[in-house]
Amino acid sequence: MKLGWTLAQRAMADHYEQLAREHVAPRSEWHYTREQLDRQAWQAMADDGLWRIPVPEYLGGHGLSWWDFCAALEGITRGSKDLGFCLSLIAHAGFLRSLVLFGGRYHLEVALPKMMSGAVGSTALTEMSGGSDVAKCALTAYPHGDGYKLVGTKTHITNAPVADMFWVLGRINGLPAKRDISVFVVERRDGGIKTGEHEHMFGNRTSPTGPISFFGLPIGADQVLGQPGNGLSTTYATIALDRLLYGVIGAAYLESLLEDAMTFTAQREAFGHPIADYQYVQRRVTNVKLAIESTRWVSYAALGSLVDGREDAALLSSTAKLIGSEGLAGAALDVMQIFGHAGYEQSRHSRNVQDALGTLIAGGTSDIQRKNIFTQLVKLRKTVSAGVPKAA
Ligand SMILES: Cc1cc2nc3c(=O)[nH]c(=O)nc-3n(C[C@H](O)[C@H](O)[C@H](O)COP(=O)(O)OP(=O)(O)OC[C@H]3O[C@@H](n4cnc5c(N)ncnc54)[C@H](O)[C@@H]3O)c2cc1C
Known part of the structure; x- marks a missing residue:
């Protein structure tokens, strides 16, 4: 069980946060109004080696791990403050891992090099x-x-x-x-x-x-x-990563919302006091923090299970997706309300809500995550009662 990032992973996260701050954030609004993917920023990430991180060296990658990739993705989420851009990254990431896991010659020699060099992937x-x-x-x-x-x-x-x-x-x-x-x-x-x-x-x-x-x-x-x-098992293995990555970006994204909320509640006054003094407001702020922590740790648990090939990986990935997207949507609504009318205007805060709501549907709805969690519970129980030893 991973309990935090190594120093190298922290450096990786910081590096990609800076890169996203330079390449994604400044043009994010521009691309939002035009409904476009920022291809220039995408290419900058690829040129920097983002997609090589989790790919073995013998396939042209950097031979690091999916933990390192997640550190980078957290950095990009914080630096870009652009959930849509991150959803596009997730779609590509699941595809990339699928190629490495299941790929034959065509996939590894033709598709994978393109996917690592700036091509955009769709699942x-x-x-x-x-x-x-x-x-x-x-x-x-x-x-x-x-x-x-x-x-x-x-x-x-x-x-x-x-x-x-x-x-x-x-x-x-x-x-x-x-x-x-x-x-x-x-x-x-x-x-x-x-x-x-x-x-x-x-x-x-x-x-x-x-x-x-x-x-x-x-x-x-x-x-x-x-x-x-055998496409269904290929699919489930592929979307398990996508699902837990929703949790990874959800927690990272909420960190900046928490910062915004803390700053605003300390400055904004009502009834002669900063609104941070009011417990109803504190409740909204603490909701954001609770969403961050509950999402982050279950996402790490899911990633650990996935990369170790444990049998509860699908269950934990759906759990991360469900808690992550619902936590993100709820917290985005809380932050919007903290900002009052300014939150409801066409602004960063209303965009947060619009973007966060999409994560309730993309990658499978919350109902479907619950369905999968229940199916996996039944499956795991059967495995235990059949006396099959659980993988370590
Ligand atoms: C931003 C965004 C990005 C997306 N990107 C992709 C992508 O890259 N690739 C891709 O393939 N798809 C993508 N999708 C589509 C997404 O995966 C589907 O919209 C989602 O899986 C739901 O399918 P549906 O819209 O057809 O709803 P339906 O499957 O028709 O479901 C309708 C409703 O019924 C509920 N429901 C259905 N079956 C059950 C059940 N058995 N038990 C309980 N409730 C049930 C659902 O939860 C939902 O509320 C994306 C969607 C969004 C919003």
């Missing part, structure tokens, strides 16, 4: 029929020559309008039902892909999100990630 599960029940996906790979042709449409996909690389969930035509779900890795330059306009979202507007359609796009058999038909 596409959701379809118009729904995002919660991903096993219902209809996108289909039809056997074609030595490979497949992809047909179908994904929707509400982070980064899709601008992405270069796509991690796509679908099914392989001809495989037995329920054993046909597979993951495909596709490059935009392959042709036969059309990404639509970005969707106009309530928040997270620096994270362009939209549809992607495949019109018989030819892909090689080597572009299937993991075993054909």
Whole structure:
């Protein structure tokens, strides 16, 4: 169980905080109003080696760990104060780890180098029929020559309008039902892909999100990630990281909100006293701190479990996602109210609420996290009662 960052990880977090302060924060509002991903800042992060951090050296990475990456991500969250930008990073991070875990030659030699060098990745599960029940996906790979042709449409996909690389969930035509779900890795330059306009979202507007359609796009058999038909387990392993990262960025993001709230409550007066003197106000401030601590530690627990390959990783990742997004949304509302009318104007505080609310849906809704937590509880209990020794 990790109880804090090493000195090197602290330095990593500080470095990326500074980088984000220089490259993301100054243009964040500009990109928000234009509903654009800051590609220049994205490239600056890639050039600095962000995506190489957790990738083994023999694959061209820096051979560090996902803990080091999380330290960097916390730094970026604090420095950028841009939740949308961080959501875009999370979509890319899960994809990257999936390539390292399950990748064959194509994924490791073609896709991974691009993903580490500035390409933008998208993780596409959701379809118009729904995002919660991903096993219902209809996108289909039809056997074609030595490979497949992809047909179908994904929707509400982070980064899709601008992405270069796509991690796509679908099914392989001809495989037995329920054993046909597979993951495909596709490059935009392959042709036969059309990404639509970005969707106009309530928040997270620096994270362009939209549809992607495949019109018989030819892909090689080597572009299937993991075993054909094994796409659901590839998916669960991939989204477990995404989910806990919501907790990581949630806690880091709230730190700056807490600072804003503490400063404001000490300065703003009502009834002849600073509002910090009032217990109802103190309650709102302490809510932010409680959200930070509860989110941070469960996210670290989830990451520890994930990187150690423990069987409670999925349960803890969903817990981190649920506590993280609900804590973030609740605390953003508290801070907005602390600022009174200034909080409700179009401002940093109202944007915080808009952005935070998106985390209740992205990465799976709170209901779905609860569903997963319950399913995992039942599964773990069965494992114990069957006498199977638990992994260390
Ligand atoms: C900012 C943002 C970014 C996103 N990025 C991506 C992305 O990169 N890739 C991607 O694939 N998708 C992405 N999505 C889509 C997101 O994953 C889905 O919106 C989400 O999974 C919910 O799916 P849905 O909208 O189709 O709702 P539905 O699945 O139709 O669910 C509707 C409601 O029913 C509830 N519900 C459904 N089934 C159950 C159940 N069994 N038990 C209890 N309640 C249930 C849900 O909780 C929800 O409240 C993003 C969404 C947002 C908001």
